[in-house]
Amino acid sequence: MSKSYGFDTLQIHAGARPDPATGARQTPIYQTTAYVFRDADHAAALFNLQEVGYIYSRLTNPTVAVLGERIATLEGGVGAVCCSSGHAAQIMALFPLMGPGRNIIASTRLYGGTITQFSQTIKRFGWSAKFVDTDDLDAVKAAIDDDTRAIFCETIANPGGYVSDIPALAKVADAAGIPLIVDNTSATPWLCRPIEMGATLVVHSTTKYLTGNGTVTGGAIVDSGKFDWSASAKFPSLSAPEPAYHGLRFHETFGALAFTFHGIAIGLRDLGMTMNPQGAHYTLMGIETLSLRMERHVANARKVAEWLENDPRVEFVTYAGLPSSPYYERAQKICPKGAGALFTFAVKGGYAACVKLVDSLDLFSNVANLGDTRSLIIHSASTTHRQLTEEQQIAAGAAPNVVRLSIGIEDADDIIADLDQALAKATA
Template sequence: MTEDARPQGFDTIAIHAGSAPDPATGARQVPIYQTTAYQFRDADHAAALFNLQEAGYIYSRLTNPTVSALQARLAALEGGAGAVCCSSGHAAQIMALFPLMGPGLNLVASNRLYGGTMTQFGQTIRRFGWSCRFVDLEDADAVRGAIDADTRAIFAESISNPGGYVTDIPALAAIADAAGIPLIVDNTLATPALCRPIGMGATLVVHSLTKYLTGNGTVTGGAVIDSGRFDWSASDRFPSLSAPEPAYHGLKFHETFGPAAFTFHGIAVGLRDLGMTLNPQAAHYTLMGIETLGLRMRRHVENAEHVAAWLAADPRVEAVSYAGLPDSPYQDRVRELYPHGTGALFTIRLKGGYDACTAMIARLKLISHVANLGDARTLAIHSASTTHRQLTPAQQEAAGAGPDMVRLSIGIEDAADIIADLDRALG
């Protein structure tokens, strides 16, 4: 094997993928290309770009060099063929579904998803004529039973928010493959530092860049990474990718672009018409955040394991839902699929119920009470009264967001200081 062919390590890819010295100035960090539009060489060049006959930059709603660098880095980290960045994690979910769905069609999704996703899939997408069937993904028969001729995808989180459950991605991928539909995995909580769903059989990976990838609470953004391995032309279920596209003179995305079909469609149709654009400054912040992703995730996991163990031994705490604990029922799965850790988000159940949870939140000093996660800072929220309040009590319990639970996103501070603040707040 030559030196150039040697696979690079994760931390090297996190720093270098998608990045090269700027050819005009020699700038080593990716510049912020704060521009709306780009000069065409001539009329033929412009026509070729608009006809998708040549790759390049037209207008920053579609493509931008800073955003392109981030897309290349994300694809490299996840082991994908391409990526499309957009304005938020919720936007990424719609971008992932947009080429697959149509009126009357459905997807099958976990009943343990983030509350906002439950609302998006359970309520909002109905306005498009789409529907979602929520099932327990631990029950393979229930997953298979929910799939019918109108199902176009299975959707899961690698690690669920807020319950911290870890998903058996290979098992779901096998079910999706047998049904001839893609598996979409939200890898926000694990990040590619802890889990690479494409290597386990996922077709698409989505991210909220807002969380660990940026890692400092400064950005709102999302991304869809395509494995490039799904045969969109194997049936007539995915006409957006396999059939002639009227807006491009009958071009067939899969036939024309092969493994890059989903990515090209996401830019040429998704961003063109939905306009969920990531701004270049946010892309720049995320690129800088990703440079330290491996280091940060190791510290996040180390702190989370330490804090969770302390909480599990505290008499004021009824239970801790964290797959990183030695007595977790997911330990066999963790060892096989998540050997580098199960993230830093988990819930604690307090013996005093709802009132004890709100009182604890009020007494926090170091830990921030905010509706975010994946920050360098430790964050806390009472999900039942905030992020999951739109759900029914049964849905809250299924999602791991009952009224007696507090969600903790453990940061990278000194673990002793996190524990001291929790000790004081628990009263």
């Protein structure tokens, strides 16, 4: 589909066509494991990557393919690989870049599960992460060494709502000859398109705002198609001969789509982090209303944050859409339509008051999720970030006296009323 269409049109139509067999207008759920080959030569061409098509649903599926094209189009990328979760997307993004002894530079302001994945789990692959305050560009530059293969940040950091300076980080990454990977889950392409700001790869937990209804898990990696994987010897998985495909060189063969094809032909083939077609269908339906929902999310979040900031029972609010936020000016440039709907606030009374607040809410749901149409709350220090030290919790914006809000699309006055009565109980 032509990318000259507006966002609201593309979120409904990109990647989709009426089903050629039945004329079905909505993308069907192709609930099948495998696909019949026309003949032996057709099968051989598919397995040899000489022809694009469907072989086995661990690799490709028509429903999932529509979702990948739609997300790539909205992000301004050339292709996307959909997978089973946001965490899977992070591993899939790193897989073609890394090798034993290699490292990434990761922001200290990341989702707690990502910090655990990067600080602990990836060590089992022989990879490592250096956690750096990405607001300190000199520190980022100093941390890069000959084994560094990427810089990783979030557009709007979970949980604190901090906004990354994507163009500045992209310049640092370009100078070092490495990709910038941006997790755009909290912002979505409606608020920010990192590729236009210099990002090489964009990852999503499609579980969150893209689906928007709390029904399925999923992830996606969007390829900008702009990185020269053959400019150095740092990325042999993409530039050197691939033994599993008789010496094929992915970048030489597929050009701008090298990363996308590698993600399918190697990543999904061998890691098996596959998105199921029914999950892709739910996410496609969610994306059709993405801009409408995000507009309401942002408006509600701004109103709730302003109310909290003026409440004497609250120590501080981290919402970057408030003029008092140190990230306010940056947010106007990075996310001009709004600073999202995810932020934290500190409750006077500390840890105990936070626990009481969470237990006293009626409208809010206490869940380990965000980006739902419903307003959600969690005490990160005792849940999603509990594996971290208190110092790491504070650095990640999840201190013991802080709760995280994901503001939904309910009536804003109802959201505020629920917080008001719960704060009264928590700070009595």
